[in-house]
Amino acid sequence: MTQTVARTDTTAETSPAPRSTEVTAPARQNRLTTEEGKISVAEGVVQKIAGIACREIGGVHAMGTGGSRAFGAIRERVPGSRGPNVAQGVGVEVGETEAAVDLDIVVEYGVSIADLGRGIQRNVKQTVERMTGLEVVEVNINVDDVHLPESGEAQEESRVS
Numbered sequence: 112m113t114q115t116v117a118r119t120d121t122t123a124e125t126s127p128a129p130r131s132t133e134v135t136a137p138a139r140q141n142r143l144t145t146e147e148g149k150i151s152v153a154e155g156v157v158q159k160i161a162g163i164a165c166r167e168i169g170g171v172h173a174m175g176t177g178g179s180r181a182f183g184a185i186r187e188r189v190p191g192s193r194g195p196n197v198a199q200g201v202g203v204e205v206g207e208t209e210a211a212v213d214l215d216i217v218v219e220y221g222v223s224i225a226d227l228g229r230g231i232q233r234n235v236k237q238t239v240e241r242m243t244g245l246e247v248v249e250v251n252i253n254v255d256d257v258h259l260p261e262s263g264e265a266q267e268e269s270r271v272s
Contacts, residue, residue, distance in 0.1 A: 141208050142244035152243045154205045156197035161212045161250075164238035165201070168230050170222035172258035174200030176215050212244040217256040228252045 143150040165171060202213035212235055218224055232250040239247050 124167040143208060150211075150244065151207075152205060152245060154203050155198065156210070157203045157205055157210050157239060157243060157245070158201045160239050160242050161203065161235050162199065162201045163216065164235045165214055165216065165231050166197070168227065168234055170219050170227045171216050171231070172218040172219050174215060175217075176200070176255055205245065208246060209248050210239060210243070211248055212239065212250045213248065214252045215255050216252060216257050218254055220257050220259050224254055228254075 143152070150198055162174060165174060185193070200215040202215075204211045214231065214235070218227060235250045236247040239245060
């Protein structure tokens with residue numbers, strides 16, 4: 112007697128799982144929470160840092176909207192005032208680990224606004240992140256005006272000697 116055994120081919124797929132092509136960024140370490148406690152940064156601190164960092168870029172004539180610049184000019188002339196307000200024209204939103212910065216600026220005539228804006232964004236982001244440990248998620252720039260040189264301010268150089 113011969114016995115026949117039916118054979119069923121059930122091949123289980125043993126190929127490795129498809130690899131994900133998604134690149135994930137390394138987790139950003141929160142520099143403001145330590146074993147010793149928590150560090151918080153006030154909005155006014157971020158405003159001052161961002162204002163100074165913005166003014167460091169050549170081509171920025173002034174900061175703030177027309178009304179705030181006028182009020183600032185009066186304030187500077189008052190005896191006993193603390194001088195110019197470096198946070199003028201700077202708005203910020205500060206969370207526990209992130210910050211967003213809004214800047215109102217007046218540019219010098221002849222400066223490329225796009226290039227100036229990128230330079231300001233880069234400098235403000237780097238400076239605020241380095242000094243505060245906050246991640247700057249955006250730096251928005253609003254160009255309110257262009258400063259035109261007055262006749263006494265701009266003396267054209269002669270093209271010939």
